[in-house]
Amino acid sequence: MQFELNAQTRTLQGSGASRRLRRANKVPGILYGGSSAPESIEIDHNELLLALRKEAFHSSLITLKLGGAAQTVLLRDVQMHAYKPLVLHTDFQRVDATQVLHQKVPLHFINADLAPGIKLGDGVVSHAMTEIDVSCLPQDLPTFIEVDLQEMKSGQSLHMSQLVYPQGVKPVLRGGDDPLVVSIATKKAVAEEVESEAKEGEAAPAAAAPAPAANA
Numbered sequence: 001m002q003f004e005l006n007a008q009t010r011t012l013q014g015s016g017a018s019r020r021l022r023r024a025n026k027v028p029g030i031l032y033g034g035s036s037a038p039e040s041i042e043i044d045h046n047e048l049l050l051a052l053r054k055e056a057f058h059s060s061l062i063t064l065k066l067g068g069a070a071q072t073v074l075l076r077d078v079q080m081h082a083y084k085p086l087v088l089h090t091d092f093q094r095v096d097a098t099q100v101l102h103q104k105v106p107l108h109f110i111n112a113d114l115a116p117g118i119k120l121g122d123g124v125v126s127h128a129m130t131e132i133d134v135s136c137l138p139q140d141l142p143t144f145i146e147v148d149l150q151e152m153k154s155g156q157s158l159h160m161s162q163l164v165y166p167q168g169v170k171p172v173l174r175g176g177d178d179p180l181v182v183s184i185a186t187k188k189a190v191a192e193e194v195e196s197e198a199k200e201g202e203a204a205p206a207a208a209a210p211a212p213a214a215n216a
Contacts, residue, residue: 001056001143004063005047007031010040018089027087031064031073034094041066041092048087052078056143059105064092072138074103095138102172104131105142109182111150117184121154128180132160133172140168147182157183 010021010028018028025045032038051057057075064073077091095101107130117123132145147163159178160171 001054001060002063003051003054003057003060004065005043005051007041007043007064007066009067010042013040022086022088027090029090029092031066031071031092031094034096036094039066043090045087048090049085052087055106059103059141060143061095061138061141062092072097074101097138100135100137101141102133102135103141104133106131106144107147107181108144109147109149111148115149115152115184117152117154117156118149121184121186123154123184123186125149126183126185128182129160132163132181134165134169135172136169140166142166142169145169149182149184152182152184154184154186157181 007029010017012020021028021042022045026042027045027048029041029043030038031041062073062075064071072095073092074095075090076093077089078087079089080086081088107127109125109127112118112125115123115125118125134142134145136142145163145165147158152158158181160173160181161178163171163181165171
């Protein structure tokens with residue numbers, strides 16, 4: 001999926017200028033990275049908000065049109081209003097086609113209904129991760145990683161190193177760790193775990209009441 005955004009150079013700085021931009025239905029942002037200096041930019045709010053509602057936008061290469069030129073960028077950060085559908089600020093990073101990048105991409109879990117652990121073992125799928133950090137060249141960046149659960153049995157789990165990655169894409173494993181991605185547990189095991197946690201909560205000692213002050 002291809003995404004394009006139109007941006008303009010932002011000349012005025014400061015919180016007051018940002019508030020005026022937002023009242024004009026514009027979003028202040030920053031464009032950085034590569035061999036060029038960081039640039040302050042502004043983007044139409046509705047155009048950006050519509051793009052942000054698409055999952056793929058968060059992990060795809062974006063063509064940013066600025067000053068008559070097109071640049072390839074990645075969305076690196078976005079600040080939203082606490083409870084309104086308002087974008088307050090956004091960061092984009094320039095992408096060098098020759099440099100390996102790190103990017104988080106979402107996981108798409110498929111065929112859970114066909115897994116033996118679900119069909120025959122009365123199991124429950126437990127998602128330990130919903131996105132994953134990968135490294136690749138920009139042209140190889142996937143919009144998501146597919147996780148096929150079709151062969152999973154009760155008690156089985158999948159770790160990052162066991163997933164199937166597109167050509168040129170590698171998981172970012174830190175410190176020799178191989179984090180759990182997804183597992184299938186029996187409903188009995190889940191119930192026992194919940195019961196055990198409940199008992200631990202009941203066994204936790206209550207806070208001691210403060211001793212009464214001695215009479216003067």
